[in-house]
Amino acid sequence: MQFKYPGLTAEHDAYRDQIRRFVQTEIVPNVAKWDEEGLFPSDLHKKAAEVGILQLGYPEEYGGIPCADPYYQIILAEEISRSGAGGLPAGLMTHGIGLPPVLAGASEALKQEIAPAVLRGEKFIALGVTEPGGGSDVAALKTRAVRDGDYYVVNGSKTFITSGMRADWVTTAVRTGGDGMGGISLLVIPTDLPGFSRTPLKKMGWWMSDTATLYFDNVRVPVANRIGPENQGFLYAMANFNGERTGMAAGCLGYSKICYEYARDYAKQRKTFGKRLADHQVIRHKLARMMLEITGLETMVYTLATIGHREGKMPVAETALLKVKASETFEFCANEAMQILGGHGFMRDNPVERLYRETKVQAIGGGSAEIMLDLAARQYGI
Ligand SMILES: Cc1cc2nc3c(=O)[nH]c(=O)nc-3n(C[C@H](O)[C@H](O)[C@H](O)COP(=O)(O)OP(=O)(O)OC[C@H]3O[C@@H](n4cnc5c(N)ncnc54)[C@H](O)[C@@H]3O)c2cc1C
Missing domain, CATH: 1.20.140.10 (Butyryl-CoA Dehydrogenase, subunit A, domain 3)
Incomplete structure (x- = not known):
């Protein structure tokens, strides 16, 4: 718009300028090449962390930078999108959907293991909810996790998962109970566990963000990797x-x-x-x-x-x-x-x-x- 929204201050303008400079120098000159190549380099995450992009809005104790107000996050999202390629924000900021459930309900040890590394841009976390059988009807998901001592044995698959190919962890919605919302739990699944595999997907757009189908074949996930109480995963999602x-x-x-x-x-x-x-x-x-x-x-x-x-x-x-x-x-x-x-x-x-x-x-x-x-x-x- 031609006027400034009344709540925005000179500090917001300065923040917008800072992000715009980063986008113009580090991203815009490479966007066409990265999109044609089908992936942007992983080290962009580290560069984004150096200027505080990945950390905005996350708690300080995990390496985050708290936000004084929500305008900063809107400005950030708006300015990163000015890269002119939707695959860039989708891939660069995937932790924005993978990490919040972890911080909301995982054990302190898991939070400390995952959040600082992700917010430094060294490791990646994705969110796995959608399945080949359906995305909108989340309550009907079928990937099953059966308790076996201190582990869940997970079988099923997820699809259309952003950053699925390079994720180190996937915050995964699984069925641990009966039908419906009340039978769903969230597990943080490390992608180096035996039985986990993935394949890339070709898309109409967002080429530079990797998108994958994930397969879980008797993957043994520690119970300690559950987010919140069993069967209450939907609340955390x-x-x-x-x-x-x-x-x-x-x-x-x-x-x-x-x-x-x-x-x-x-x-x-x-x-x-x-x-x-x-x-x-x-x-x-x-x-x-x-x-x-x-x-x-x-x-x-x-x-x-x-x-x-x-x-x-x-x-x-x-x-x-x-x-x-x-x-x-x-x-x-x-x-x-x-x-x-x-x-x-x-x-x-x-x-x-x-x-x-x-x-x-x-x-x-x-x-x-x-x-x-x-x-x-x-x-x-x-
Ligand atoms: C590029 C890309 C990245 C994605 N990244 C992720 C990710 O990181 N993690 C993840 O979990 N998911 C991801 N998704 C999945 C996305 O969230 C789903 O595609 C979405 O929720 C819709 O699910 P669906 O594709 O299975 O469509 P369906 O649920 O099969 O629906 C098909 C169509 O029917 C409509 N429809 C469905 N139910 C109704 C109804 N009751 N009334 C009227 N219309 C209805 C839908 O709106 C849609 O238009 C991604 C998808 C894409 C394309």
């Missing part, structure tokens, strides 16, 4: 939901802005029928409509963050709707930008081409649009 949805929304805000900026700059210099594209009212209106959607999303992100900060938790229904609004805004902006860029937008060397391919995953991952709308409707008593 929920520790992620609002943070992930808000982060994805802030990311979509960044992607939408890039689409707008590329289209605007092109429309100002490209001439057709004797005048600039931007001088054709149809094109001007497309750009104004993009700003309308972006401003709406930006206002919603920061307003909900303000409410979440004041109340101590994000409102469930509105955060679900925020995620829908964010993916729709991104989809709209990518589509309009692509149209304004004409044939150039369709070329592989144009960042909008990549972003256009990456819109759908935002409406599917982290809770699909249909599931988010239904969650909000139920919260509203509809």
Whole structure:
């Protein structure tokens, strides 16, 4: 938007500048190459840790950097997304979904073993919930963990797991009890255990983040690696939901802005029928409509963050709707930008081409649009 959200201060601006510098120097020049190669180098995690990116919002005792307010995390998500490739934040920040359940409910020894190494960028943790048989209906998951003394014996598989190929641990949802939510536990599974294997997946977008199917074949996992009490894993998995949805929304805000900026700059210099594209009212209106959607999303992100900060938790229904609004805004902006860029937008060397391919995953991952709308409707008593 053209004005600064009222809660943002000079400190927030300075933080935004710092992250933007990192993204512009360490990431943007390499993005196209990494995406074509299908992976960004692991040492980017260490570089990101050196400037405090990985640690933001985590407790100091595990090497984290506490946040004064939630705006910093929104700014971080928005600025990293300005790399212009969704696979980068997805892969770089996977610990944002893998680590919170560990910190919420694992033993102190496990927290100390995992969190500092992850936050230093030396080790990776992923989240394994989705299964080949289904993702939205989490309560129906089938990967089974059967108790055998001090171990669980795990059998089953997980799919579409971000950073699944290079994860050192996977925070894994398994069935330890009967049907439904009440039979699910979370286990932190080290990926070097016998019986664990994985295969990479090819995707429509997010090429530089590795995505994998994981297989558990009689994997013996210490009971000490369980997060929280048995059969209460869903409560700990929920520790992620609002943070992930808000982060994805802030990311979509960044992607939408890039689409707008590329289209605007092109429309100002490209001439057709004797005048600039931007001088054709149809094109001007497309750009104004993009700003309308972006401003709406930006206002919603920061307003909900303000409410979440004041109340101590994000409102469930509105955060679900925020995620829908964010993916729709991104989809709209990518589509309009692509149209304004004409044939150039369709070329592989144009960042909008990549972003256009990456819109759908935002409406599917982290809770699909249909599931988010239904969650909000139920919260509203509809
Ligand atoms: C690139 C990528 C990365 C991912 N990373 C991870 C990860 O790190 N960890 C992880 O655990 N998962 C991950 N996922 C999985 C993601 O969370 C799931 O894809 C998502 O939850 C949807 O599950 P599904 O794909 O099995 O679709 P399904 O649940 O089979 O649904 C298919 C379609 O039907 C719709 N639908 C389902 N139920 C209903 C209903 N009741 N009413 C109306 N419509 C419905 C859905 O919205 C969707 O459009 C990732 C996915 C992708 C694509």
